[in-house]
Amino acid sequence: MKLSVVLVLALVALASSDVGPNSRPKSNRPGRFLSLPVPQKCANRPKQFQFGRHNYFFSGNVPAHSQQKVDWLDARNICREYCMDLVSLESLEENNMIFRLLQQGNVPYIWTSGRLCDFKGCENRRDLEPKSLFGWFWSANQQKMTPTNQAPAGWGFNPWSQTGHKKTRQPDNAEFDINGTNESCLAVLNNVYEDGIAWHDVACYHEKPFVCEDSDELLNYVASTNRGIRL
Ligand SMILES: *[C@@H]1O[C@H](CO)[C@@H](O)[C@H](O)[C@H]1NC(C)=O
Ligand SMILES: *[C@@H]1O[C@H](CO)[C@@H](O)[C@H](O)[C@H]1NC(C)=O
Numbered sequence: 004m005k006l007s008v009v010l011v012l013a014l015v016a017l018a019s020s021d022v023g024p025n026s027r028p029k030s031n032r033p034g035r036f037l038s039l040p041v042p043q044k045c046a047n048r049p050k051q052f053q054f055g056r057h058n059y060f061f062s063g064n065v066p067a068h069s070q071q072k073v074d075w076l077d078a079r080n081i082c083r084e085y086c087m088d089l090v091s092l093e094s095l096e097e098n099n100m101i102f103r104l105l106q107q108g109n110v111p112y113i114w115t116s117g118r119l120c121d122f123k124g125c126e127n128r129r130d131l132e133p134k135s136l137f138g139w140f141w142s143a144n145q146q147k148m149t150p151t152n153q154a155p156a157g158w159g160f161n162p163w164s165q166t167g168h169k170k171t172r173q174p175d176n177a178e179f180d181i182n183g184t185n186e187s188c189l190a191v192l193n194n195v196y197e198d199g200i201a202w203h204d205v206a207c208y209h210e211k212p213f214v215c216e217d218s219d220e221l222l223n224y225v226a227s228t229n230r231g232i233r234l
């Protein structure tokens with residue numbers, strides 16, 4: 004393929020990864036965008052553990068980030084500079100791996116790439132209604148989640164917590180009732196509501212440590228634009 008074609012494909016891929024399914028997230032501060040990968044950081048990214056062909060790290064175990072608690076978009080952007088993104092839990096095995104990390108490390112909570120499609124570009128999507136059941140997806144790769152009231156196929160349990168601030172099952176958008184802030188981001192919480200380790204919808208401005216996972220899209224983009232780079 005000609006380089007120009009590769010470039011165009013890479014840029015299209017980047018644009019479509021901006022947050023999907025169709026658009027950029029509406030951030031809560033003006034002028035905030037997704038960060039582009041930094042080739043040197045991609046080449047030297049922390050690789051703490053692996054699953055399938057992906058590398059991962061937990062911010063709390065990386066000296067440069069161990070004290071960091073950041074909001075959801077900042078967390079994504081820190082990951083993205085390394086050609087990674089926030090972790091997406093598409094399989095039971097990967098979910099188990101992350102639950103074990105929280106349990107063994109006594110980690111209270113982490114951000115994932117899970118996001119509610121409630122921003123510009125998500126209107127008029129009848130397939131996402133009602134949002135609380137059908138509107139969740141992994142923003143790292145635009146993959147839709149199983150409806151929130153069902154166990155994903157083969158999991159045998161529903162990873163969303165059965166309880167929370169309002170003592171009802173998650174997602175509950177509880178902060179909306181408190182002060183009108185929507186809970187549009189997915190965090191894994193470790194027994195915060197005496198509910199074990201489970202998924203919760205949380206307002207995206209909350210500051211948390213995070214897990215980064217390799218992004219095929221960003222790695223491919225950096226590989227195609229930096230001849231000979233070792234990633
Ligand atoms: C926030 O949540 C409320 C209640 O579910 C909903 O009516 C409203 O449209 C949401 N706001 C946005 C920006 O999605
Ligand atoms: C909502 O309440 C929380 C905690 O009470 C606060 O930190 C946050 O800034 C509030 N959000 C808005 C938009 O007022």
Ligand SMILES: [Ca+2]
Nearest residue numbers: 091092093097
């Ligand atoms: Ca994943």
Ligand SMILES: [Ca+2]
Nearest residue numbers: 175176177204
């Ligand atoms: Ca919640």
